[in-house]
Amino acid sequence: MISIQCPKVASNREMNIEEALEIVESAIEQGHLNRVQEIVFRQSWEGKSYTEIARSSGYEAGYVRDAGCRLWQVLSRAFGKKVTKNNLHGVLKKEIDAVAHATQTYCSYAPEWQQAQQPVAQLMSMEATTGQYQDWADAVDVSIFYNRxxxxxxxxxxxxxxxxxxxxxxxxxxxxxxxxxxxxxxxxxxxxxxxxxxxxxxxxxxxxxxxxxxxxxxxxxxxxxxxxxxxxxxxxxxxxxxxxxxxxxxxxxxxxxxxxxxxxxxxxxxxxxxxxxxxxxxxxxxxxxxxxxxxxxxxxxxxxxxxxxxxxxLAGLDVIACREIFRARGEFLASESEWSILIQHYAGNPLVLKMVAPVIQDFFDCSISKFLLFIKQNTFIFGDIRYLFDQQFNRLANLEKELLYFLAVKQNPVPFSELIANFAPTLCRTDVIVTLASLQQRSLIEKVDDGFTLLLVVKRYFINKMIEEDRTETISQEIDCFNEKSLNKLI
Ligand SMILES: Nc1ncnc2c1ncn2[C@@H]1O[C@H](COP(=O)(O)OP(=O)(O)OP(=O)(O)O)[C@@H](O)[C@H]1O
Ligand SMILES: [Mg+2]
Missing domain, CATH: 3.40.50.300 (P-loop containing nucleotide triphosphate hydrolases)
Structure with a gap:
């Protein structure tokens, strides 16, 4: 059995890092954190990500992450509940509240020596009335989170x-x-x-x-x-x-x-x-x-x-939040309008932008304008982004795919009447409506005033697919003369 020393923290104010550390060190078997554990604990308490901790401490990011995982395991054992980077504040606050509560009630009848020996298990059984039970399982770290x-x-x-x-x-x-x-x-x-x-x-x-x-x-x-x-x-x-x-x-x-x-x-x-x-x-x-x-x-x-x-x-992040995602990686060169074009192209999707940022750093000298020029001239889509869309593509019904191919080659939004005219000879109207609704719910098409259209990044993905599947005939039917230049107009 372990006992927790209760530092004098009034439960209605924020606990500071030294008090938190005191609680942790009195709860764990070894009695103190080692150097890297203490760094991870202190900086996690301040909401830093593993990458930031690695950067400021000089340790490898993987090493910091492993040390973090082991630390949360040690703390989970000590406190008898799952402790993660996300719930650290919550767990310790509850621990201190429980100890404070127990000490007050205990003082009235327990001898002084027993007060310091209040076991964690006993304190935790009070939680049902004084606090909460939480299990975050493998929920992700959101210490870097913009806007929303x-x-x-x-x-x-x-x-x-x-x-x-x-x-x-x-x-x-x-x-x-x-x-x-x-x-x-x-x-x-x-x-x-x-x-x-x-x-x-x-x-x-x-x-x-x-x-x-x-x-x-x-x-x-x-x-x-x-x-x-x-x-x-x-x-x-x-x-x-x-x-x-x-x-x-x-x-x-x-x-x-x-x-x-x-x-x-x-x-x-x-x-x-x-x-x-x-x-x-x-x-x-x-x-x-x-x-x-x-x-x-x-x-x-x-x-x-x-x-x-x-x-x-959920739609994409706004321009300011997206720019923060890039800023977290380093300095990029771009005008205001280039930022907007880039972010609109990728629909403010933070995961996609996180994949694009290192490519721009490594292959385009951190210049967004060079990158934009490149994607204008090439239908190419990066491996990781492609994988993300492949996952969604593989889940589509055949009719959904056909409709997306049809929309992908259109430069302007397509009115509902045109879609019906194109598909209804072979399909019933209801099928077309159901398919459009399904695609909207998958966030792959958008309804704008004058019809339906694809997000630019989705359009790019589908045009790539068509080129691979040798459907260039479909593309060329839409454009007078199919060549690199006319294709580029589409994306
Ligand atoms: N508001 C935000 N600020 C900063 N980063 C964000 C924000 N939202 C998401 N991210 C980052 O974008 C990436 C993708 O986010 P997340 O995993 O939440 O997407 P998702 O919609 O759940 O994806 P999936 O459909 O694959 O489950 C993650 O690395 C996440 O940290
Ligand atoms: Mg998710």
Whole structure:
């Protein structure tokens, strides 16, 4: 058993780093952090990323990251709960609150020597009344996070003020869904007794996922779990009614079908639809947040401005935030308008911009204008960006692909009537409408005043695909004479 010394921190003010370090060193078995652990702890406390810590300390980034992982494991063992870079402040604040609370009540009847020996396990059992349980699993580090003020305000309003039961954040790969939800969860965590984060990337069966959630809720007590997924959903709902929980499921697209129109569950995962339905339709005091590249189809009909089910389609970052992403890598040369063109070209997608920035540094002397000239003259698309779009392309239905190829070669937005005229002879009107809606929900096409169009980076990707698949005939039909120059006009 270990005991925590309680530094004199009034629980209503921010704890400083020295106090935090004192708590940590009194809790861990070895009694003190080694040099690199202390550096990682101090700078993580200040919200620095591993890269920044590596830069300022002179250690290799990989070494710092490994030291960080080991440190969080040591702290998790010491505090009996998962400690990560993200929840460090929260865990220590709760620890100090629990110790302060225990010391006050304990003082009234315990001899002085026992006060210093209050075991962590005993203090933690008070958490159910004084604090919260959190499991962030492998949620990402968001110590570098720009803007999204409006989106965070909207989500706070929905989750905290209006107590929405189910909120979905959807948008194209890399647009920042996960980062946004981690940030939001950090901001709203105090409003919930339980917070649990899970990624569906490895497609867990619902039965197993719920078993984990219920086990977490009961903190290791023995529970008789129902045999079926439906039975377990009912058991879970009982807990979600009795406590206010924030449950976050990331990467929901992993359990959805590919090769079909958007939003159908994969075989064997249909019961997730039942869970989402229960969360949306039955009264409870918790909130389920989903992030997905594709919106599960069953949810759309349940959403509404006045209903407890909402969704937010996440667009790219604004120019200022995007420029910060570049600034974090170093100095780049560009005029205001070049910045705008670059960022518009990549739809403000932070992941794509993070992939582009090192290319501009390494091959274009940090000059955005040289890079823009290059992409104007070449249809080439970088490996990592290509991989990101390949993932989305491989999930499309055939009709969706055909429609995207059709739109990719058009220089101007295509009116709905033209799409119908082109596709309706062989397809029924409804199929065209359903396909357009599906593509909009995948964030691959945009509706503008005079029709439908592709984001520039998506257009570039599809033109590349067409060249590879030797569909240049389709392109040349659209342009009088197909040559390098006319193709460049398109992208
Ligand atoms: N507001 C932001 N400020 C700075 N960086 C950001 C921001 N949002 C996202 N990023 C960075 O962009 C990258 C992609 O973000 P994220 O993983 O959240 O995207 P995603 O939409 O969840 O992607 P996927 O569909 O692949 O799950 C990450 O490296 C993340 O740190
Ligand atoms: Mg994500």
């Amino acid at each position: 003020t409006a989106e965070l305000a909207t989500l706070q309003q929905w989750v905290v003020k209006e107590r929405c039961r189910l909120v979905t954040i959807f948008g194209m790969g890399g647009i920042g869904k996960t980062a946004l939800v981690v940030k939001l969860a950090q901001q709203v965590q105090d409003n919930f007794q339980y917070l649990i984060w899970r990624s569906l990337r490895n497609t867990p069966l619902l039965k197993d996922l719920i078993a984990e959630l219920i086990q977490f809720h009961f903190q290791g007590q023995h529970i008789n779990l129902a045999d079926t997924a439906s039975g377990r959903i009912l058991q879970l709902m009982t807990h979600l009614r009795s406590s206010r929980c924030l449950l976050i499921l990331d990467n929901v697209e992993s359990i959805l079908q590919s090769g079909n129109h958007i939003g159908c569950y994969q075989a064997g995962y249909e019961d997730y639809g039942q869970l989402f339905r229960c969360m949306a339709e039955t009264p409870h005091s918790s909130c389920l947040m989903l992030t997905s590249r594709e919106k599960p189809r069953s949810l759309t009909a349940k959403e509404g401005e006045k209903l407890p089910v909402r969704s937010l389609r």
